[in-house]
Each structure stands twice: as structure tokens, then as C-alpha cells.
Amino acid sequence: MKILFIISSTHVGNTRKIAEAMAKNAPVTIAEIDSASEPDLRDYDIVGLGSGIYFGKHDAKIIEFAENLSDKSAPYMFVFSTSGTGNFDKNNKPLIDLLKSKNKIVLGSFGCKAFDKFGPFKLVGGINKGRPNEDDYNKARIFMESVMQKYKEAAK
Ligand SMILES: Cc1cc2nc3c(=O)[nH]c(=O)nc-3n(C[C@H](O)[C@H](O)[C@H](O)COP(=O)(O)O)c2cc1C
16 A cells, blocks of 8 residues: 655644654655655555645645646545644535545545644744644544555455
8 A cells, every 4th residue: 555645734844743643654655745746646545635724724735736636646535634723624624525526535534733823822832832742643643544444445
């Protein structure tokens, strides 16, 4: 099995930390959305898209990437995010809906609260200090196992 994460983690690197936890026991390559060489999605069984939530949405580059996906590439995908609120059901839904509209099978959705020092939060030294934490990393690893299991069942 080969898995690719395409991430954007521009605020303080929270999403990258979660991506690295997910990748710990899984055959994952992590690529930044900005990286010079564009990966060939056909080389991967599962592609995960993740970023921080900025003004209620995934990074615009991640959304643009999803908008440009062809119907044929990367049928099995999943979505993750980190955010100040940690309300990932709400935050991830637009990207999940977009992927479904591109005929992708979305194997899961993950998110957690994470350190946020944007705007007014900077004045108080940021919120959610210490997040993501060990508990978040464990949940991320368990989530990744469930994604791989779902892939095995779906791709039989
Ligand atoms: C410009 C900006 C806008 C943000 N907007 C939101 C938001 O609308 N909702 C939220 O819950 N968190 C928001 N945050 C907090 C980030 O989602 C959070 O810190 C996230 O973990 C950043 O991920 P990253 O370090 O991987 O970029 C915002 C942060 C920045 C810098």
C-alpha cells in the first residue's frame, strides 16, 4: 500500500505534526502543496488532504488542488485539519463534499484542536497551548489505521 498526504501547514506547523503522527506506522509520503515537484497521484492507493483552517476553510491551495482533480486519479481519499475550534465535522465538510463531487471515495475525516495565535489570540499568548498533544497524536494514528482498513475493504 502506498499513501500520499498533500498538506499545507503555514501557521505554526500544527497540521504537519498531525500528519507525521498519522504517518508513523503507515507507508506514507508527506508532500507540501507548494513543493516544486508535483506527485503523480496514480502511484498512490490513498491520498489524504490536510491543512489548518483559515477563516473557516482549508487552505485555498488545497481547495484548488481538489477542484482540479480529474475523475480518474486517486479514487480513495481522506481529509484532515487542525484548527482553533477543533470543530472538524463542520470544517472538513466542504472539502469532503467537493471530493465526492469529483467521484472520490472519502475514507474518513479527522481533526483536532491546535495552537492558534492568530489575530486577537496573539495578545493572550495564543489558545490551545500544547495542542496537538500525545492524545491527539494517538487519535491520529488510530484514525490512519481505520482509513487503511476501510481501503482494504473497499478496494477488495
Ligand atoms: C489566518 C488564520 C485564520 C484562522 N482562522 C481560523 C478559523 O476560522 N477557525 C479556527 O478554528 N481556527 C482558525 N485559525 C487557527 C488555525 O486553524 C490553527 O492554528 C491551525 O492549527 C493552523 O494550522 P497550521 O499550523 O498547520 O497552519 C486561523 C489561523 C490563521 C493564521
